[in-house]
Amino acid sequence: MEIGDLVLVSVDDHVVEPPDVFEGRLPKKYVDAAPAFEVRADGASVWRYDDKEIVNVALNAVAGRPKEEYGFEPTCMEEIRPGCYDVDARVKDMEAAGVLGSMCFPSFTGYVGRIFVQRSDRDEAAAMVRAYNDWHLDAWAGAHPERFIPLGIPMMWDPEASATEVRRLAEKGCHAVTFSSNPYAIGLPSLYSDFWDPFWAACVETATVPCMHIGSSSTDVVSSPDAPAESIYSLSPINLIEAATDVLWSPMLRKFPELRIALSEGGIGWIPYFLERVDYIFDHTQHWSGMDLGGRLPSEVFNEHVITCFIDDAVGLENRHHMNVDNMTWELDYPHADTTWPAAPETLARTLADIPDDEIDKITHGNAMRHFQYDPFATIPREQATVGALRQRVVDWDIEIRSVADLRPMAAADRS
């Protein structure tokens, strides 16, 4: 397949929320309690909520910056591409990378609305979650419904409330919801408990996919405090190996056999080894441990229920015969440090070279469309949805990589 003929749907990108997320979306009594966007004295953009200050570090919004300027320092809106927070600009950035559709995870709230989990007033926190989801569905994904897979966040502290929210979201056309890769790590019952059953039931009832993103357990896998950034990045997929393990061995998939789970930003190259390993383990343990997988191998359970995704993963694609190609999806990870934007098609094409066209179509968009009930072809004919056609729309769009060292307002003030 030619690069220009690829159709790309990304199941993992990120929105840096604009200041007006909660405006006009909250009951009057909660308006003053809403997270507030502020510009700090040093120019950094922050959110204040629940006595906490939440910054957006540069590694989380580096698309378009030179790699020398990646790092952990807090950013301001002026330093990041408008595509991070402005949905019209985002669509143009997507087109510049040939991307048709995108599912966007939240930023300042944490992937599962972590900031709301800790709030003592649970009704108020639930109202914040609903307001956030309304913003995401109406103002973000809803601004260009043919270009986004909507994604909600749950009330993690309350599976019944989450179930109600999942049903409400599904009514609005949203069939994906974030979920923690390890709820135990954020102070909630583990996947081995039955605490989550009402939530899983609502997901099955509405064909909604819980998406576990790396980092959604709020725990970094790191060996020691003096480990460098590279160590944290090297180990970041491990949270999702843990999540895959819990999903496999927990009773949840036996109780809810229609449930599908997505591992977001987990990569795929580790999966063949993992599947061989869990089958080997089960062969040794099932005789004494009492583990019941309903007569199936752990690898079969994984391949049926788990939706996988990758950014750039030659080893995983080479080994796709060990996985379920029907559950394999692709992600751009815009605007995070791992993104391949804007050269995503060229990067991807290198690893797709030996793959038949029907499998390429599944991996690049078909599986994502089916699992998340996203049908862009209803309004955009396929020939207008390709990398080539989309890029043609934005030939004048500025995607030059440029330094942002001069763009911070306070930095400018310092210079004067």
Place this chain on the structure above:
Amino acid sequence: MEIGDLVLVSVDDHVVEPPDVFEGRLPKKYVDAAPAFEVRADGASVWRYDDKEIVNVALNAVAGRPKEEYGFEPTCMEEIRPGCYDVDARVKDMEAAGVLGSMCFPSFTGYVGRIFVQRSDRDEAAAMVRAYNDWHLDAWAGAHPERFIPLGIPMMWDPEASATEVRRLAEKGCHAVTFSSNPYAIGLPSLYSDFWDPFWAACVETATVPCMHIGSSSTDVVSSPDAPAESIYSLSPINLIEAATDVLWSPMLRKFPELRIALSEGGIGWIPYFLERVDYIFDHTQHWSGMDLGGRLPSEVFNEHVITCFIDDAVGLENRHHMNVDNMTWELDYPHADTTWPAAPETLARTLADIPDDEIDKITHGNAMRHFQYDPFATIPREQATVGALRQRVVDWDIEIRSVADLRPMAAADRS
């Protein structure tokens, strides 16, 4: 290659220490402080040391038992194969599995002599380590030097003392020493510190390989306390992915370019993904993080310095073109639950089927012999060292899988 023509050297097996380890090997003043072997009222064999009781759980010595009897309950000597603790019986068990050579990790002391790390009298603890090592070198490996790769344990709390011990061990022909996969996790400085430099220097000077076994960080990777045994097993290789990460990004290999590190029981199927991932990370971080790998890629550093091993790993062998085949070794893991004993050659042959003979020879024994300076062919001609030849020696040796439910003395007493 025919199964009978394989030559097998295992770099990871385990000795269950017999009661007399410390007898006659300690200065008089420390004799009474030595770990003491006891039989508990319920029949379990235990060691007592430093106010602690250390049991050997059944999962650690199940070779020859039916899988239904695997589990966590403490064992007694009567329940485990004599090959666990009797070196002459071990050699016969090795021969029954066609295994020429074996490197045996300690059991009750912890892989890195963890029980001695916590002891307040450091001189006494060092004497215990030396006594243990003398027993291992003289009474265990030394009983059949042509059949064992000797392995010492260090004084983990004292890199200078460890360096002295490494030199002493090397004088006695031992070129392997255990080391924790994460010293920080056991209360010591991490691999990123320069604390360990005297130890690494001694390893380089004596061509000794530090061997990091899974579990040697004394931390289980587990998502929640209610996770089942299968979860712990599924995630057990992750300690070594962490160790590989630390070895890669720490300055130790730049400071000691001759150093080689072995990841014991780490498996190999995850390595191609890991190497692709660390190169991807480095491409993104080196521009801002200051990480210096001396002009090489992380994958190149790993492939040069890290000795890998596997029990049964079809995915890893299929993907060996992504790894350094010259650093790939095999293990039997006798007598632990993951072992393929006594059908190791048949199990291994399934995954070696498409591999050229020269690579099979490297993987099954050549690499282990070179890295650990083990030369069995000096006394055993190769044609007498094969699976076929070794098995021929023990045609009458009893390797039947049998229940041990009746063998515990107290259980027998209960029945009477």
